[in-house]
Amino acid sequence: MDRREFFKKSLMAGITAGVAMTFGDFRKVFAGKVPLQKAPGPFDLVAVKDGEPVQMFDKAIESLGGMKNFVKKNQTVVVKPNIGWDTSPQRGANTNPNLVKRIIEQCYNAGAKTVYVFDNTCDSWSKCYENSGIQKVVKDAGGKLVPANSESNYQEVEVKNGKKLKKVKIHELILSSDVFINVPVLKNHGSTVITAAMKNNMGIVWDRGFWHRNNLNQCIADFAGYRKPDLNVVDAYRVITRHGPRGVSEEDVVLMKSLLLSKEIVAVDAAAAKLFGAEPANVPYIKIAHEAGVGTMDLTKLSINRIKM
Amino acid sequence: MQLPFLKKIRIVVSLIFFIVTLFVFVDFTGLVSTRLIRALLYLQFIPSFIKFIDTISIAAAGFLFILILTIFFCRVYCSTVCPLGTLQDIFTRVSKKFHIKKYIKFSKPQNWIRYTILGILVLVLCFSSIFLVNLLDPYSLAGKIFTNLFRPIYYIGNNLLSRIFQLFDSYTVYSVPINIFSWPPVLFSFSFLIMIVLLSIYKGRWYCNTLCPVGTLLGFISRFSIFQIRMDESPCNSCGLCAKECKAGCIDFKKKKVDFSRCVACYDCFKACPEDGIGYRYSLLAKGSRKERKEKAKNAKALYTIPDALRPLHNLGALCVKKNNSTDLSRRNFFKTTILGTTAILSAKTLIGRNKEQKGISAIPVTPPGSVSIWHYTSKCTACHLCVSACPTRVLQPTFLEFGWSGIFQPKMNYHAEYCNFECVKCSEVCPTGAILPLSKEQKSTLQIGTSKFIKNICIVVTKHTTCGACSERCPTKAVEMIQYLGDLMIPRVDEKICIGCGACEYACPVKPDKAIYVEANSYHLKALKPKTKIIDKKKTIKPTDDFPF
Numbered sequence: 105m106d107r108r109e110f111f112k113k114s115l116m117a118g119i120t121a122g123v124a125m126t127f128g129d130f131r132k133v134f135a136g137k138v139p140l141q142k143a144p145g146p147f148d149l150v151a152v153k154d155g156e157p158v159q160m161f162d163k164a165i166e167s168l169g170g171m172k173n174f175v176k177k178n179q180t181v182v183v184k185p186n187i188g189w190d191t192s193p194q195r196g197a198n199t200n201p202n203l204v205k206r207i208i209e210q211c212y213n214a215g216a217k218t219v220y221v222f223d224n225t226c227d228s229w230s231k232c233y234e235n236s237g238i239q240k241v242v243k244d245a246g247g248k249l250v251p252a253n254s255e256s257n258y259q260e261v262e263v264k265n266g267k268k269l270k271k272v273k274i275h276e277l278i279l280s281s282d283v284f285i286n287v288p289v290l291k292n293h294g295s296t297v298i299t300a301a302m303k304n305n306m307g308i309v310w311d312r313g314f315w316h317r318n319n320l321n322q323c324i325a326d327f328a329g330y331r332k333p334d335l336n337v338v339d340a341y342r343v344i345t346r347h348g349p350r351g352v353s354e355e356d357v358v359l360m361k362s363l364l365l366s367k368e369i370v371a372v373d374a375a376a377a378k379l380f381g382a383e384p385a386n387v388p389y390i391k392i393a394h395e396a397g398v399g400t401m402d403l404t405k406l407s408i409n410r411i412k413m
Numbered sequence: 414m415q416l417p418f419l420k421k422i423r424i425v426v427s428l429i430f431f432i433v434t435l436f437v438f439v440d441f442t443g444l445v446s447t448r449l450i451r452a453l454l455y456l457q458f459i460p461s462f463i464k465f466i467d468t469i470s471i472a473a474a475g476f477l478f479i480l481i482l483t484i485f486f487c488r489v490y491c492s493t494v495c496p497l498g499t500l501q502d503i504f505t506r507v508s509k510k511f512h513i514k515k516y517i518k519f520s521k522p523q524n525w526i527r528y529t530i531l532g533i534l535v536l537v538l539c540f541s542s543i544f545l546v547n548l549l550d551p552y553s554l555a556g557k558i559f560t561n562l563f564r565p566i567y568y569i570g571n572n573l574l575s576r577i578f579q580l581f582d583s584y585t586v587y588s589v590p591i592n593i594f595s596w597p598p599v600l601f602s603f604s605f606l607i608m609i610v611l612l613s614i615y616k617g618r619w620y621c622n623t624l625c626p627v628g629t630l631l632g633f634i635s636r637f638s639i640f641q642i643r644m645d646e647s648p649c650n651s652c653g654l655c656a657k658e659c660k661a662g663c664i665d666f667k668k669k670k671v672d673f674s675r676c677v678a679c680y681d682c683f684k685a686c687p688e689d690g691i692g693y694r695y696s697l698l699a700k701g702s703r704k705e706r707k708e709k710a711k712n713a714k715a716l717y718t719i720p721d722a723l724r725p726l727h728n729l730g731a732l733c734v735k736k737n738n739s740t741d742l743s744r745r746n747f748f749k750t751t752i753l754g755t756t757a758i759l760s761a762k763t764l765i766g767r768n769k770e771q772k773g774i775s776a777i778p779v780t781p782p783g784s785v786s787i788w789h790y791t792s793k794c795t796a797c798h799l800c801v802s803a804c805p806t807r808v809l810q811p812t813f814l815e816f817g818w819s820g821i822f823q824p825k826m827n828y829h830a831e832y833c834n835f836e837c838v839k840c841s842e843v844c845p846t847g848a849i850l851p852l853s854k855e856q857k858s859t860l861q862i863g864t865s866k867f868i869k870n871i872c873i874v875v876t877k878h879t880t881c882g883a884c885s886e887r888c889p890t891k892a893v894e895m896i897q898y899l900g901d902l903m904i905p906r907v908d909e910k911i912c913i914g915c916g917a918c919e920y921a922c923p924v925k926p927d928k929a930i931y932v933e934a935n936s937y938h939l940k941a942l943k944p945k946t947k948i949i950d951k952k953k954t955i956k957p958t959d960d961f962p963f
Contacts (some may be wrong), residue, residue: 251587294895295882313923319879353946360957378962
């Protein structure tokens, strides 16, 4: 990994006028401690309703000043959708492929060097990638779909403020890339009430069993404090309302046609919970993260841009 | 009539069969279509024979084709279709290249061993058991070597390549996990490979002509083939060049005799002969045919004297055949009772042998969807491990003695390795013996191969009072559902009626060392109810609001 990273970094430095860049990378590695960039524009959160995923995303990102505020020229980007299940897009178990495609396109438009897409899937990864429709759109948009099924691609990191989660193996691309865009899909979850942004992070770690064994909600909140995505895009177009997170049939799905966008992972989950008809305080991991100061679930304290298409 | 091109054809055909078969066994990308796999394995003698007993259809008549071919041209199967035969030829060839052993001397046939083994196998098959078949069938042995040895090596090479590609930021070659859950199949394959390497170097086709049941049967038929490879009285001058080339050691050049029963029809001798003194000859017109016939009669007599020692066994076999010829129903009943009898003893043994403290382990191993019942499966599977290679999730893993001695090395659904993909029916498509019968995805979605059992007292929700739900999360039918336990804390509950036994819950359960949820095998596969899709309580469903709820 060191060699690989070195290779990548030096290459990047050679191509770009890299002084500022290299510094930026260096900061990203310790991102947990470094305060995030100031949000562009006045909005902390953008919520869009009643549109198609692509149009809703375009509107939302525009109101945050466009993708160029998140992705700089020649940066490497990780787009992390939920591709956990071997199901069709209609079943709503995975992130909407059209949305993923649009995000990748926007990243490239902003000047991204490479956009990586991966998920440590639950079902067999190659089937998930294919049947979710994401393999095709990533290829079409020119992104790089990366298999995340090998432990050798994961590196152990320390979670400094973690209560239960002290050490965790995370995918090397999260460490080596400049920008991390979290693109979960909002769904019901049998044991954590809902799954959205914070829980989607389980797809960048190797050993999820440890989380399940050691207070799942606490681990989710611990990890949210370790590495905050640079942008969270919550897909709430098709929402699984029961039998989550996999769903059994299309009858579990409600067409909600919504989308949430924010840099703040706790806030975006709180808004997602509200969309789902749940109080954020009743979703244990949101509450724990809020109390630990990872972010806020109090939406009244945020400036929200509400867009109806 | 010298036909030197026959050797070339034989080499090309055998290499095509060998390379494609090998690739099918090591490939993990599913590149070879199931239709091609089926066509390729259609001619494999024992798998086809076993499938034919049950189905009696053209689709499984590959072995009949081989029989007809043998009646005409001797043991062509052994030098073309059989992957183990070609594997041995490769070793023999390499050893000759490096002058380890220059030639294989003519030796006497080990008829006693050959026909005893064949007799026992036929008898065993009459009793619908697979014992020894899965240890001696050449195709299945090659399959075990390919799956348990060559496949991991191929994976290691692939994974190294994938690391190299990653250095250049390319992910087109992806790594594949190499997890070995049971070592005995690997050790067996390894020791067998060593044995076959040494034998093929020093004794040529000794395995094929001594232990292999297919070799013995086809060799026996070859004695009466219409075209046989014979030496002529003239122009043969007993120079011995043909015998020097013969890898079966079946040419007695001093007597100008070829042992048809051991000749594997490789045609190496055709090319070696400078005089056109050896080749395919029409057996009835062969020179000195009267003498030959006498010899044949003597041979045949010798043959019939051998089973004398096995007379009681032979009688049993005859009894079996008699039963076969009566009505279909009685045949079935007979088979069923014998199978039930033998396996009941075996399963009883496993049950008794089961440690009471061993929680979370099915009493009998879970068999793959399409295998009908443990009895059907264990009496048909020759443990070629093709399903193990083909399974995209690698849930199918070889076992050692979990199916008893007669089912040695047969694969099972190992839910500690992975779980069965809901939409996949690959194993049922590739199985050449009919141990796993073809299934549609629709049929599979409600086929219950086992049911989940929840061991509440070791579940994390009970022991730690924290939420988990790993089992329910992955359940494709939601047979494992989270229900209220204490306050907001949720706990799994299993609805066995809709459970299909895919093992997703067992695989995902993070409890160590024993899992808190596991699949108990159905000895007979059953039909599960369709998962609930109708919305029962409309009030509880979430409706999208007109305005933002925040």
